[in-house]
Amino acid sequence: MDFTSLTVDTPASAWTGRNDGDGPAHRRWWQAVATPPSGTSDAAASPSSAAPAALLGFRSDEGVRRNAGRVGAAAAPAAIRAALGSLAFHGSRAVTDVGDVVVAGDALEEGQARAGRALTAMLDAGQLTFVLGGGHETAFASYLGVAGTAAVANGARLGVLNLDAHFDLRDAPAPTSGTPFLQMARAEAAAGRELNYAVVGISEPNNTRVLFDTAHELDVKYLLDEDCSAERTAAFVSSFLETVDIVYLTIDLDVLPASVAPGVSAPAAYGVPLPVIAAVCRQVAASGKLFHFDVAELNPEFDIDNRTAKVAARLIDTLLR
Numbered sequence: 001m002d003f004t005s006l007t008v009d010t011p012a013s014a015w016t017g018r019n020d021g022d023g024p025a026h027r028r029w030w031q032a033v034a035t036p037p038s039g040t041s042d043a044a045a046s047p048s049s050a051a052p053a054a055l056l057g058f059r060s061d062e063g064v065r066r067n068a069g070r071v072g073a074a075a076a077p078a079a080i081r082a083a084l085g086s087l088a089f090h091g092s093r094a095v096t097d098v099g100d101v102v103v104a105g106d107a108l109e110e111g112q113a114r115a116g117r118a119l120t121a122m123l124d125a126g127q128l129t130f131v132l133g134g135g136h137e138t139a140f141a142s143y144l145g146v147a148g149t150a151a152v153a154n155g156a157r158l159g160v161l162n163l164d165a166h167f168d169l170r171d172a173p174a175p176t177s178g179t180p181f182l183q184m185a186r187a188e189a190a191a192g193r194e195l196n197y198a199v200v201g202i203s204e205p206n207n208t209r210v211l212f213d214t215a216h217e218l219d220v221k222y223l224l225d226e227d228c229s230a231e232r233t234a235a236f237v238s239s240f241l242e243t244v245d246i247v248y249l250t251i252d253l254d255v256l257p258a259s260v261a262p263g264v265s266a267p268a269a270y271g272v273p274l275p276v277i278a279a280v281c282r283q284v285a286a287s288g289k290l291f292h293f294d295v296a297e298l299n300p301e302f303d304i305d306n307r308t309a310k311v312a313a314r315l316i317d318t319l320l321r
């Protein structure tokens, strides 16, 4: 597709990383990712049966600020790109970085709409899209992109799978990082559909009764963090996948234990082990139903030795195999 027709605020700049040489045997992410208009990738030239992928950064922490959280997630897209850059690239699909949508000041809703339009254009052109957030207000930008596609208009059954310690179903006066899935439920109802929403990793003490009540009213499927054994999680995800044609997967990094993901606004005391979260990513990718995904809530200011950024990069690498 012609990526130069997309409206973003900051075009992608060339990626960097360790250089062991040219060609597929030495290829790392920084060498595989194309950055239009000038940058081309050697991987993009290789024939592949897998759908091409395109990534968009969403530089926002306005939703976190409105939700009284620790701001800093606007710097996350750059930190994730840096962590991904030096990972070895074992995939075969073309990957394009189209740059960032930047939320200026409090203009969150406008930024979400702008990101949504760029995503819809890429999805309709056959790209597997992913967004590097941003606070979890990123999820509503992702939803706008997915909900605007021809696939959804033509009746594809959409499922939203959130890996998160929180429901993010808050009823608030304005959109925040804590509201995106209630916004989705309302938007789906307005479109004459019902939101099919499932969450893996809910922390009971970190979600009030009203959030559980809302989840029950909306028939949200969820698995508590303490119930996330490998077997139960795989069975939960498998049942969910049976009910959908296309999946929007959203990873809020605070689903992981704080020792694994310290660089988030709300670190988890308990958390779901990384091997379980990685297995969910493999399972969703293997289903052939993955349509779009995002990674949210990284806050580089609170990260330790880029631990959280590296975990985000690892999960993205897993999803794109």
Ligand SMILES: N=CN[C@@H](CCC(=O)O)C(=O)O
Pocket (backbone or CB within 6 Å): 067, 068, 069, 136, 166, 167, 168, 170, 177, 178, 179, 206, 265, 266
């Ligand atoms: N995206 C953030 N969600 C959580 C944050 C909770 C917290 O800061 O403790 C929420 O709003 O519930």
Ligand SMILES: [Mn+2]
Pocket (backbone or CB within 6 Å): 136, 164, 166, 168, 177, 252
């Ligand atoms: Mn969240």
Ligand SMILES: [Mn+2]
Pocket (backbone or CB within 6 Å): 164, 165, 166, 252, 254, 255, 266
């Ligand atoms: Mn969360």
